[in-house]
Amino acid sequence: xxxxELDKLIRSNYEAGFTTTVDAETLPxxxxxxxxxxxxxxxxxxxxxxxxxxxxxxxxxEMSSPDWxxxxxxxxxxxxxxxxxxxKSLDDAPKSLDEVDPELLATYEKLGIPLxxxxxxxxxxxxxxxxxxxxxxxxxEKLWEAGVIFCxxxxxxxxxxxxxxxxxxxxxxxxxxxxxxxxxxxxxDGSFVYIPKGVRCPMELSTYFRINEANTxxxxxxxxxxxxxxxxxxxxxxxxxxxxxxxxxxAVVELVALPGAEIKYSTVQNWYPGDENGKGGIYNFxxxxxxxxxxxxxxxxxxxxxxxxxxxxxxVILRGDNSIGExxxxxxxxxxxxxxxxxxxxxxxxNTKSTIISKGISAGRSSNTYRGLVRISPRAENARNFTxxxxxxxxxxxxxxxxxxxxxxxxxxxxxxxxxxxKVSDDQMFLCRQRGIDPEKAVSMIVNGFCxxxxxxxxxxxxxxAGKLLEVSLEGAVG
Amino acid sequence: xSLSASALAQELKTQALANAxxxxxxxxxxxxxxxxxxxxxxxxxxxxxxxxxLADGHLNATADGELTQSLPALSDYVVTINNGQLVSHNLxxxxxxxxxxxxxxxxxxxxxxxxxxxxxxxxxxxxxxNTRIEQPIHVQIQSASDAPAHCNPRLVxxxxxxxxxxxxxxxxxxxxxxxNAVTALITADNAQLTHYRLQGEQAxxxxxxxLIIDQxxxxxxxxYQLMTGNRLRRNDVRALVSKSGAELNMKGIFVxxxxxxxxxxxxxxxxxxxxxxxxxxxxxxxxxxxxxxxGRIHIHPGASGTNAELSNKNLLLNPGAEINTKxxxxxxxxxxxxxxxxxxxxxxxxxxxxxxxxxxxxxxxxRMLSLGFVNELLMTLPHEKVAEWATPWLEAExxxxxxxxxxxx
Numbered sequence: 001x002x003x004x005e006l007d008k009l010i011r012s013n014y015e016a017g018f019t020t021t022v023d024a025e026t027l028p029x030x031x032x033x034x035x036x037x038x039x040x041x042x043x044x045x046x047x048x049x050x051x052x053x054x055x056x057x058x059x060x061x062e063m064s065s066p067d068w069x070x071x072x073x074x075x076x077x078x079x080x081x082x083x084x085x086x087x088k089s090l091d092d093a094p095k096s097l098d099e100v101d102p103e104l105l106a107t108y109e110k111l112g113i114p115l116x117x118x119x120x121x122x123x124x125x126x127x128x129x130x131x132x133x134x135x136x137x138x139x140x141e142k143l144w145e146a147g148v149i150f151c152x153x154x155x156x157x158x159x160x161x162x163x164x165x166x167x168x169x170x171x172x173x174x175x176x177x178x179x180x181x182x183x184x185x186x187x188x189d190g191s192f193v194y195i196p197k198g199v200r201c202p203m204e205l206s207t208y209f210r211i212n213e214a215n216t217x218x219x220x221x222x223x224x225x226x227x228x229x230x231x232x233x234x235x236x237x238x239x240x241x242x243x244x245x246x247x248x249x250x251a252v253v254e255l256v257a258l259p260g261a262e263i264k265y266s267t268v269q270n271w272y273p274g275d276e277n278g279k280g281g282i283y284n285f286x287x288x289x290x291x292x293x294x295x296x297x298x299x300x301x302x303x304x305x306x307x308x309x310x311x312x313x314x315x316v317i318l319r320g321d322n323s324i325g326e327x328x329x330x331x332x333x334x335x336x337x338x339x340x341x342x343x344x345x346x347x348x349x350x351n352t353k354s355t356i357i358s359k360g361i362s363a364g365r366s367s368n369t370y371r372g373l374v375r376i377s378p379r380a381e382n383a384r385n386f387t388x389x390x391x392x393x394x395x396x397x398x399x400x401x402x403x404x405x406x407x408x409x410x411x412x413x414x415x416x417x418x419x420x421x422x423k424v425s426d427d428q429m430f431l432c433r434q435r436g437i438d439p440e441k442a443v444s445m446i447v448n449g450f451c452x453x454x455x456x457x458x459x460x461x462x463x464x465x466a467g468k469l470l471e472v473s474l475e476g477a478v479g
Numbered sequence: 480x481s482l483s484a485s486a487l488a489q490e491l492k493t494q495a496l497a498n499a500x501x502x503x504x505x506x507x508x509x510x511x512x513x514x515x516x517x518x519x520x521x522x523x524x525x526x527x528x529x530x531x532x533l534a535d536g537h538l539n540a541t542a543d544g545e546l547t548q549s550l551p552a553l554s555d556y557v558v559t560i561n562n563g564q565l566v567s568h569n570l571x572x573x574x575x576x577x578x579x580x581x582x583x584x585x586x587x588x589x590x591x592x593x594x595x596x597x598x599x600x601x602x603x604x605x606x607x608x609n610t611r612i613e614q615p616i617h618v619q620i621q622s623a624s625d626a627p628a629h630c631n632p633r634l635v636x637x638x639x640x641x642x643x644x645x646x647x648x649x650x651x652x653x654x655x656x657x658x659n660a661v662t663a664l665i666t667a668d669n670a671q672l673t674h675y676r677l678q679g680e681q682a683x684x685x686x687x688x689x690l691i692i693d694q695x696x697x698x699x700x701x702x703y704q705l706m707t708g709n710r711l712r713r714n715d716v717r718a719l720v721s722k723s724g725a726e727l728n729m730k731g732i733f734v735x736x737x738x739x740x741x742x743x744x745x746x747x748x749x750x751x752x753x754x755x756x757x758x759x760x761x762x763x764x765x766x767x768x769x770x771x772x773x774g775r776i777h778i779h780p781g782a783s784g785t786n787a788e789l790s791n792k793n794l795l796l797n798p799g800a801e802i803n804t805k806x807x808x809x810x811x812x813x814x815x816x817x818x819x820x821x822x823x824x825x826x827x828x829x830x831x832x833x834x835x836x837x838x839x840x841x842x843x844x845x846r847m848l849s850l851g852f853v854n855e856l857l858m859t860l861p862h863e864k865v866a867e868w869a870t871p872w873l874e875a876e877x878x879x880x881x882x883x884x885x886x887x888x
Contacts, residue, residue, distance in 0.1 A: 378799070391808070393812070401808060401809045402807060402808040403805065404806065404807075406803065406823060408793075408795055411795040411797055411798055413824075414822075414823070414825070416822050417806065417820065417822070419820070423813040
């Protein structure tokens with residue numbers, strides 16, 4: 001009996017008791033067609049969207065979770081995950097910062113996050129007294145004038161179905177991989193961006209600044225379309241620790257850069273990494289991919305310091321001639337964190353170029369893996385790739401690994417890859433100590449220097465925060 | 480006959496087990512084979528190499544063909560193994576030959592387990608302690624068969640304390656023979672071994688081989704691996720650097736052309752402090768040749784003070800050729816120096832222009848530059864006789880990759 005049939009049987013038993021749970025607005029853990037129907041109905045989605053989700057679900061049923069990554073974790077049972085729960089009501093949220101965990105506040109303080117942002121991050125119900133709402137309105141007006149569409153994906157499904165139908169799933173197909181299929185079936189919400197032809201987006205877009213997105217679920221879906229000759233810079237993630245416990249987070253991000261367009265996508269990810277003994281923390285399984293058409297450019301920059309497990313490979317399919325793909329990454333792991341992250345650069349067009357700079361830092365008993373693929377197709381004349389991945393080990397109980405796949409089928413392509421592994425040298429430490437810098441500061445300084453190549457790719461405010469984030473993350477990492 | 484990868488894997492295993500039983504093998508070797516899984520389509524280590532060629536039924540028959548060509552002797556001391564059986568040997572004082580040697584550590588592939596289960600007559604060469612053998616020992620491993628068939632040569636070289644020797648492991652195969660070889664080099668303290676692995680079998684033959692370098696003592700091993708592609712060539716090389724102070728150098732050249740295939744899987748295991756390893760491989764792929772290189776450096780938690788390097792440079796000569804390379808680092812210790820670098824490129828247009836502007840035809844210029852690319856390694860071959868044999872052999876292979884009149888533009 002196939003898995004689908006089995007599932008059907010099991011599901012039928014549950015049907016009777018189902019309706020009662022609807023009122024509670026929280027679904028019992030588990031995934032079935034009914035859960036998806038419920039989710040879709042709850043969001044008032046059109047029929048075609050439901051079909052799309054169900055199709056993804058059936059694809060997902062046929063798949064098994066990938067086991068090739070250098071990660072060790074108990075099998076993830078999606079039947080323990082609740083796929084819909086009523087958003088936290090304002091009544092449950094802390095009334096003011098006084099009710100928030102002081103340790104969390106101390107971290108915010110160190111990161112230099114402004115007070116009203118702190119409140120948002122901590123989930124404090126933002127009072128209308130704060131002028132934040134008016135700030136958002138100003139942003140929206142300015143974007144509207146430029147013709148930029150920036151809204152939640154749910155809104156886009158309602159208001160821009162033609163764009164969603166055309167592009168959703170065009171970069172990451174429904175059945176791309178286990179987690180992408182799961183996301184396609186149950187995605188909760190996410191961002192949608194459309195930049196019209198020839199428009200340079202007047203400001204940096206960020207998930208954080210879209211107020212209705214403050215509580216995105218575990219299965220985000222982001223779609224960014226940059227029409228011909230346009231430019232957009234998008235910032236994702238927040239730079240503060242989340243209070244979440246051990247949970248599955250499976251997002252999908254799709255970027256479409258039409259001819260001549262440029263998309264810059266920056267992420268600072270700091271989900272809860274779990275404690276020293278590896279208890280708790282987010283399991284972060286993310287599929288991010290962009291398609292670059294003729295003369296376009298997609299640039300991924302990521303700073304990954306959180307999550308118990310990171311499984312993430314932001315990729316670029318260089319479909320058009322003269323297109324450019326870039327990947328800049330800093331991944332820091334400590335305690336029992338495990339990261340298996342990298343990129344894929346698929347060169348299909350002529351004169352395509354890609355650059356990969358990856359910096360991995362491991363401390364504690366963590367494991368940090370770079371896994372990348374550079375593929376040159378037979379038609380990609382004069383393709384060019386440069387890859388550099390460096391690892392820094394802090395302590396002798398951590399691991400740093402490099403698995404770069406390089407596949408070339410075109411003799412005119414030039415590919416270079418180099419990797420090094422090092423530690424903070426005694427000489428460097430001596431120099432700093434001699435000048436009166438305490439060991440912790442010194443290590444943080446040296447690590448910052450190690451990551452500089454990547455940080456300089458980040459938008460300015462982000463770069464400052466990323467630097468500070470590293471500092472906070474490294475606390476206690478040095479004996 | 481074409482089979483799905485999983486059906487083929489099943490069939491290979493059934494056949495291998497049947498052969499092992501006929502052979503009367505038992506114990507650990509049989510158990511290992513029983514537990515092994517033959518590669519399927521999604522087996523990561525076999526990602527780029529299909530075993531579809533074996534669907535012809537190589538494992539169903541034993542190679543017993545007559546050789547039409549023979550290898551030239553590169554030394555006064557020659558050991559000849561034909562179709563997996565020892566035929567003749569002439570060895571210097573201080574080197575003994577037996578069929579009973581130490582167990583081989585570190586075997587991993589199902590084919591190596593199969594070899595262990597069926598190789599009834601392993602050739603074990605033991606170099607006595609504190610003995611220096613002046614001339615290299617030339618081990619000729621040959622096989623021939625008109626129809627698909629296989630043989631399982633097994634060679635173990637043991638260098639006792641303070642021994643110094645050179646061994647040339649030289650393969651030759653004709654027809655449709657599959658050589659499923661296992662070679663182990665075991666070195667004790669203060670031993671010094673120079674090893675050559677020359678693989679120039681006929682294009683129609685197949686080779687699946689495992690090489691284990693087991694440095695049990697503080698020893699120095701220099702290994703030179705030169706190979707051309709054939710219908711299927713797969714080399715699993717695993718070095719166990721297991722005593723502090725040991726040193727390992729591996730250098731290699733692989734040339735694939737005309738639909739031929741080479742898959743090199745290297746792994747250097749550093750499990751103790753203060754050892755050094757250096758690997759330098761160069762690859763050339765022309766016509767519709769396909770080359771795979773996977774070089775792994777594995778630093779275990781205790782291996783502080785390790786200095787390990789790997790370099791793999793490749794030239795892609797024609798459209799249609801393919802190179803897949805993956806240098807891997809797996810590191811569990813912070814006090815190490817590790818680096819790898821790999822490139823895939825083409826011949827320098829300026830250099831080619833320079834030669835052509837001096838009246839050298841395009842094809843010849845290409846051949847000269849290709850040879851120049853690998854010459855750096857060829858020139859380091861320490862034994863003159865090997866270099867004298869290898870240079871024209873590779874030159875001929877390179878000439879093949881540039882058909883006359885090709886690409887004058």
